[in-house]
């Protein structure tokens with residue numbers, strides 16, 4: 758049995774090793790980061806990046822268990838904790854919540870909400886034949902930006918930060934889950950604690966979005 762203890766990059770890698778060693782061995786995930794707990798360690802998607810795109814080598818391999826200790830979040834660097842809120846905000850919006858309300862909910866409750874949502878979606882659609890694709894909300898641009906950032910400087914953009922930008926952009930140009938009203942788009946950016954480049958425009962980002970369609974979710 759393999760046990761993955763760490764952030765999402767680590768649990769993705771350990772999951773992939775468990776999926777392929779001896780054509781698959783038992784796996785337990787113990788995510789210690791916010792992104793890991795609310796997203797990466799749940800649902801059985803494992804993988805590693807290639808230069809040509811994110812997650813291009815991977816497999817579906819369900820863990821026999823996922824253990825989350827909320828106290829590990831306390832030692833996360835501030836940037837990782839804030840960035841991780843991007844995935845949390847995604848779940849909150851998918852659940853029909855208003856971005857402006859995010860600050861009123863405890864982090865513990867947000868983690869529980871996110872885990873519950875992801876587990877329910879993945880249980881119904883393990884291999885992303887339909888509903889699971891909802892979890893990719895905001896991820897086309899996010900993966901494109903990550904790919905550009907990785908090529909420049911591995912530390913420039915965290916996954917959660919990229920997702921937060923992707924969410925804001927998705928709501929800006931295409932409306933969002935729910936009403937998609939303009940004022941909610943602005944609130945999304947504030948509520949997720951993300952950064953948003955004023956110079957970014959739908960036209961200027963079109964090439965980046967094309968890049969984003971080359972990776973795997």
Ligand SMILES: NC(=O)c1ccc[n+]([C@@H]2O[C@H](COP(=O)([O-])OP(=O)(O)OC[C@H]3O[C@@H](n4cnc5c(N)ncnc54)[C@H](O)[C@@H]3O)[C@@H](O)[C@H]2O)c1
Pocket residue numbers: 763764765766767769789790791792793796797798799800802803804829830831832833834837841915916917
């Ligand atoms: N498989 C999936 O479904 C899925 C979903 C979302 C994200 N991901 C992947 O997850 C990765 C992002 O995960 P992440 O945000 O956890 O980043 P990460 O794994 O790179 O971890 C971020 C940093 O925090 C450190 N860290 C982790 N836990 C800590 C703790 N408790 N205290 C102090 N430091 C700690 C790590 O060592 C690392 O330096 C990306 O590669 C992304 O593609 C996968």
